[in-house]
C-alpha cells in the first residue's frame with residue numbers, strides 16, 4: 078500500500094572529518110526516531126565505509142537507512158548518490174576511493190575519520206583525506222552513477238560553496254539531473270523566483286546534519302510503495318502516482 082514517508086537523505090556520520098563524534102549510530106537513530114523520520118541516508122564525504130554499520134543499527138530502530146555518499150567532484154560540486162543494492166554501492170564506493178587524491182587526513186585540523194561497526198567499536202581511522210575532491214568531473218560522476226545503477230542529485234544547490242550553482246553558475250540541462258537538493262534553511266519560494274528556469278525540477282530538502290541537533294531541521298516527504306531508492310527516484314520523476322512534497326516550504330512540489 079502506498080503511503081507518505083518522511084525522509085532526510087543527507088546526514089553525516091562520525092566518518093566525515095567535519096561530522097561530530099556525537100553522531101554515533103545509536104544516538105543518531107534515537108534522534109531520527111524522536112523527530113519522526115522514516116527514511117534516512119548516511120552520506121559521508123567520498124566514502125561509504127560506515128553505511129553498513131549504520132544500516133544495521135537503523136534496523137533495530139525500525140528506520141530505513143539507504144546506502145549513500147556525498148561525492149565531491151573535481152569541480153568541487155557536492156552530489157548525493159544513493160543505492161538500494163550494497164553490491165553496487167560498494168563497487169561505486171571502491172572506484173570513488175581510487176579516484177581520490179592520495180593525501181592523508183590531518184585529524185588535528187579536520188577531525189578524525191572514524192570507521193565503526195554496529196556495536197560502535199572503532200574499526201579503523203580512515204587515513205586518506207575524504208575532504209578533498211575526486212578526480213572525477215561532474216559528468217564522470219553521472220557516468221559512474223549510471224554504471225552502478227544509483228540515483229543522484231546535486232546537493233544543497235542554493236548554497237554558495239560546493240554546490241553546482243556556486244561552482245558552475247547554473248544547473249546544466251541534462252536528463253540525468255531531475256532532482257536538486259536544498260539546504261535546510263532554503264526559502265524555496267524566493268529561490269525559485271531567483272531561478273525560474275529550475276521550476277520543473279524536483280526539490281529534496283535535507284538537514285545535511287553534522288550534529289545531532291540538526292537532524293530533523295529539514296526533511297522531504299515521499300509518497301511511495303516501499304521505502305527504497307528506486308521508489309524515491311520514481312517519486313522525483315512523478316511516475317505511477319508517486320509524489321513528493323517539501324515539508325518546510327509547505328508547498329506541493331509537483
Ligand SMILES: [Zn+2]
Pocket residue numbers: 147155232233239
Ligand atoms: Zn556538501
Ligand SMILES: [Zn+2]
Pocket residue numbers: 087089147285
Ligand atoms: Zn553534507
